[in-house]
Amino acid sequence: MSHVFPRHCKSDFPTAVAGDGCYLVDATGKRYFDGSGGAAVSCLGHSNARVKQAIRDQLEVLEFAHTGFFTSQPAEALADLLIANAPGQIDRAYFVSGGSEAVEAAIKLARQYFVEQGQPQRRHLISRRQSYHGNTLGALAAGGNAWRQAQFSPLLIEVSHIAPCYEYAERGEAESLADYGQRAANELEEEIMRLGPENVMAFLAEPVVGATLGAVPAVEGYFTRIREICDQYGVLLILDEVMCGMGRTGHLFACEAEGISPDILCIAKGLGAGYQPIGAMLCTSEIYDAIKNGSGFFQHGHTYVGHPVAAAAGLAVVSELLERDLMPQVKARGAYLEARLRDTFGQHPHIGDIRGRGLFWGVEIVADRTSKRPFAQKHGIAGKVKKAAFAEGLVCYPMPGTRDGKIGDHVMLAPPFISTEADLDGAVVMLARAIQTVLAAIPSEA
Numbered sequence: 374m375s376h377v378f379p380r381h382c383k384s385d386f387p388t389a390v391a392g393d394g395c396y397l398v399d400a401t402g403k404r405y406f407d408g409s410g411g412a413a414v415s416c417l418g419h420s421n422a423r424v425k426q427a428i429r430d431q432l433e434v435l436e437f438a439h440t441g442f443f444t445s446q447p448a449e450a451l452a453d454l455l456i457a458n459a460p461g462q463i464d465r466a467y468f469v470s471g472g473s474e475a476v477e478a479a480i481k482l483a484r485q486y487f488v489e490q491g492q493p494q495r496r497h498l499i500s501r502r503q504s505y506h507g508n509t510l511g512a513l514a515a516g517g518n519a520w521r522q523a524q525f526s527p528l529l530i531e532v533s534h535i536a537p538c539y540e541y542a543e544r545g546e547a548e549s550l551a552d553y554g555q556r557a558a559n560e561l562e563e564e565i566m567r568l569g570p571e572n573v574m575a576f577l578a579e580p581v582v583g584a585t586l587g588a589v590p591a592v593e594g595y596f597t598r599i600r601e602i603c604d605q606y607g608v609l610l611i612l613d614e615v616m617c618g619m620g621r622t623g624h625l626f627a628c629e630a631e632g633i634s635p636d637i638l639c640i641a642k643g644l645g646a647g648y649q650p651i652g653a654m655l656c657t658s659e660i661y662d663a664i665k666n667g668s669g670f671f672q673h674g675h676t677y678v679g680h681p682v683a684a685a686a687g688l689a690v691v692s693e694l695l696e697r698d699l700m701p702q703v704k705a706r707g708a709y710l711e712a713r714l715r716d717t718f719g720q721h722p723h724i725g726d727i728r729g730r731g732l733f734w735g736v737e738i739v740a741d742r743t744s745k746r747p748f749a750q751k752h753g754i755a756g757k758v759k760k761a762a763f764a765e766g767l768v769c770y771p772m773p774g775t776r777d778g779k780i781g782d783h784v785m786l787a788p789p790f791i792s793t794e795a796d797l798d799g800a801v802v803m804l805a806r807a808i809q810t811v812l813a814a815i816p817s818e819a
Contacts, residue, residue: 392419395789395796397768405763406788408800409770413583413616413733413787416643417693424648427689431682440679447684454691455655460626461634464658467671468651468679468687472615472641473507475652476577479611479637480511481673483575486609486660489667495574499533499564499608503778505585506577506613515577518585519778533568535560537582538591541726541737542745542776550592557591558598565606575609575637576602580627583616584772587735587783589728590622596631609636609660615652616733619643620694620790623704623731630730636660649686699790707731709794710786713801723812732790737775738782738808747781752815754782761807767800769807784808 379386387399395418397405407415417424431447438445452466467482469475480498487495500506502517513522514529517537522529536543536557544553565573580596582589603610612635617627621643624630628638637660641652664671677683693699711727711734718724718736725739738758740748748754755771762769762784775781788800 431685
């Protein structure tokens, strides 16, 4: 009998015993293609020699030094490398242990920045419906997924939520892409005016929405307008690249595709590639200087902030991404995966949309392709697809509640950057079989 408290108490999971490139192996010897990189984490696969050696080497010299007393060489080197490649005026890196912590730190930094600037009335945070920013209480409140928030709502801070840029489901029939993007972005200005511009501290968004929408990029021009609005009203722009950053979309930082730079940027997942738990909150020199020249103390912290072994792993991961020039490969493999998905599902009667960027793709499953009507929640499509794909030997990332946190289903793929075309072919074949198995068991009237 296990004493582990699992994510799903009524499920029995196989035991993972080995990782081999793009594959995971369980205790029976069965191999699974890691088609979602866990949760868009394993960008370098599971047996990268350089990263493993960097961890061993760091353990030989220093395993831990609390940042209340020391900095460390790997943390300094990783910060230097990230900032050398960061967009805009991003100038400082604050290391944490994961994405939720990065978002928590970003929210608290935004608040403290305005307090230090003599604007303590700025307290409102705005984000988007159907966003996901983490599972700690602050990050959960910032997220826009009703299902995740429901039972914890009495504990959550008040956060405003505007519409996502979700062209497939929310663009009007007669509306151009450009007009839709501007309309969606202008909801931010409307909400700022409703709250009072002097009271709003930050807007938080994912450049490509991951878990809760299924790899949805914004339409062209949307984030340009968002940046303009934030600048006009003195609101900080926080971009959550925890899932879509670190090369996942074909750019080291996902916002590069939008031609903008944030004031605060959150990364994790691909930063450590699964080899160590690490995330980071990055900020501009202006924000850092406000703290440095004010109280001099960011009133935030965790025990494992800047952990030397995690930082050493992160340094090796980012070095691999840059020195092996993996961004062009992500774009090329992403184009190949998109073509395979469109060839397989482009005319499928129950696939409504195929969207994504780089090696980050989502397929939305619908009851009716013409009307875009999703399946009823009772059918549990996403959960069944996850189970059927796993039986085939594919780890993918299906999620329910695509439309509003309750109805709608999508499947997300985020394979390792080292995936071959043959690996991707196999993943699409397994996914197609899994979807077919699930849909064949759904009554036709559904």
